[in-house]
Amino acid sequence: MSEIVEVPAEAFSSLVESYLNGNYRLYLIVEEMPEKKTFSCKEKSCGLPFDAYPPDDAHTDALLDPTKDAVERSYKCPDGHVNTLYWVKPPSGVFVATKR
């Protein structure tokens, strides 16, 4: 029987220990939730900050120039200028850490 438990990072090591003592087999699943990012408007006379959310939890890095396999999204700054971002997948790794 498998069970997915979500725990705060602070409690993780003691939880792992208690499961290991209980003869469980542990799998580590690390998930990164899409995080809001803040950008500055590309219009030189503007530069106002605007928020952008990644389109999904795979494409989490934003570029200003189109690339292959990028997901294109347009955002408006508070002044109404359209800013286009190209979301790409970050370099893959086994573990993904979420910045605080």
Ligand SMILES: [Zn+2]
């Ligand atoms: Zn603007």
